[in-house]
Amino acid sequence: MIADDASTAAERQQITVGQLNIGHMALIWGKYPEARRLLTLAVGLADTYQYRKLHRLGHVTLAHLDWLTGAWDGLADRAGSLAGDEELLQPVSRLAPAMVNGLLYAARGDQDRADECLRLVLEQADLHGGAEHSVEPAGALARLRLGAGRIDDVLQLTDEPIRFLERKGTWIWATELAPVRAEALLMADRADEAGDLVDAFAAGVRDRHAPGPHAALSTCRAILAQHQGDSLGAAELFARAADAWQDLPRPYDALLSRERQARCLLRADQSDAALSVLTETFQGLSTLGARGDAERVMHTLRAYGVGVKRPSWHGGRRSYGDQLSPRELDVVRLLVGGRTNREIAGVLILSPKTVARHVEAAMRKLEVSSRTALAVKVVEAGVVVDSPAVAHR
Numbered sequence: 001m002i003a004d005d006a007s008t009a010a011e012r013q014q015i016t017v018g019q020l021n022i023g024h025m026a027l028i029w030g031k032y033p034e035a036r037r038l039l040t041l042a043v044g045l046a047d048t049y050q051y052r053k054l055h056r057l058g059h060v061t062l063a064h065l066d067w068l069t070g071a072w073d074g075l076a077d078r079a080g081s082l083a084g085d086e087e088l089l090q091p092v093s094r095l096a097p098a099m100v101n102g103l104l105y106a107a108r109g110d111q112d113r114a115d116e117c118l119r120l121v122l123e124q125a126d127l128h129g130g131a132e133h134s135v136e137p138a139g140a141l142a143r144l145r146l147g148a149g150r151i152d153d154v155l156q157l158t159d160e161p162i163r164f165l166e167r168k169g170t171w172i173w174a175t176e177l178a179p180v181r182a183e184a185l186l187m188a189d190r191a192d193e194a195g196d197l198v199d200a201f202a203a204g205v206r207d208r209h210a211p212g213p214h215a216a217l218s219t220c221r222a223i224l225a226q227h228q229g230d231s232l233g234a235a236e237l238f239a240r241a242a243d244a245w246q247d248l249p250r251p252y253d254a255l256l257s258r259e260r261q262a263r264c265l266l267r268a269d270q271s272d273a274a275l276s277v278l279t280e281t282f283q284g285l286s287t288l289g290a291r292g293d294a295e296r297v298m299h300t301l302r303a304y305g306v307g308v309k310r311p312s313w314h315g316g317r318r319s320y321g322d323q324l325s326p327r328e329l330d331v332v333r334l335l336v337g338g339r340t341n342r343e344i345a346g347v348l349i350l351s352p353k354t355v356a357r358h359v360e361a362a363m364r365k366l367e368v369s370s371r372t373a374l375a376v377k378v379v380e381a382g383v384v385v386d387s388p389a390v391a392h393r
Contacts, residue, residue, distance in 0.1 A: 036065060056082065070250070075104065083098040102114050106118075110292075116354065117350070131160070135165065142154045142184070171201050195224065231265070239258075255281050259297055342355075366378070
């Protein structure tokens with residue numbers, strides 16, 4: 001327990017940092033309501049006492065929490081802004097919101113952009129953050145590539161992070177990594193290694209009150225049962241995993257577990273039960289805004305004669321017309337400061353190709369034909385603050 005009163009500036013800062021750190025660990029352990037309470041408190045303290053960096057760091061972790069708990073409305077813009085906040089955040093601090101953007105791309109069916117984004121996040125994590133910062137982005141990218149059937153990639157991506165957790169004994173960090181690693185091992189006919197991994201994960205979290213890792217462990221056990229051909233047993237285990245994810249709450253993972261439960265029921269010739277679960281899953285994914293996953297479930301339902309309509313997506317990417325999007329503004333601000341596309345890419349954790357696309361879009365919207373003209377126009381229009389670099393272009 002951290003005291004909530006302080007008489008000096010140093011004490012106030014220590015309290016704010018303490019709330020941030022404990023809130024972040026509550027997120028790692030899967031104690032999401034407690035994480036939100038602590039992080040909200042820390043952000044409020046940082047705002048009151050004008051700790052600008054701590055205020056932004058709190059919002060970074062809150063954006064990560066919002067991804068996990070399904071609070072996706074407006075999240076892409078907030079995460080994009082945080083990922084580009086060069087003034088207040090160290091490179092390693094910008095990784096979490098950049099990863100959130102990649103995960104949102106994946107959930108909404110834009111696999112190419114998701115892969116590009118998550119790959120760059122992982123590269124930056126390896127470069128700036130060390131092994132502990134690479135675990136979650138490695139799991140996120142591996143999960144995406146597992147869905148594409150790229151098993152060798154998955155095993156390569158997860159090999160060093162899982163060895164790091166084994167050496168450190170910090171299995172509490174394996175929530176995103178263990179299920180995807182176990183499934184890839186099974187698909188590579190390395191069932192004994194998969195079983196050993198799940199056993200080590202179970203031993204590492206057995207005595208911990210850590211709802212997130214325990215939900216991931218339930219998913220691992222369901223995956224093992226599915227590989228062993230026990231469709232009904234796997235369906236029951238995926239249902240338990242879905243309940244565990246939902247209790248956190250972590251609705252996206254709960255819905256994905258429900259989908260896998262239904263597919264196991266289909267293999268067990270329990271079509272009525274399976275289609276009922278799939279219909280509810282489709283509705284849940286659609287409401288959440290997970291377009292790519294909802295489309296996949298919709299095609300399965302239609303193949304079994306269930307008439308479902310493609311939703312009108314209300315949570316989609318906003319069209320900004322002739323106005324610059326938040327990401328385009330991030331790029332233009334750095335362009336005005338004299339950065340090259342490659343330098344901008346490094347700051348925003350994007351590829352140079354993506355930066356070039358944003359620059360071209362901004363030039364088209366503002367009806368200019370050069371980077372110099374773009375820089376001058378946005379400064380004259382007050383879109384961004386003037387920079388000495390503009391005068392030297």
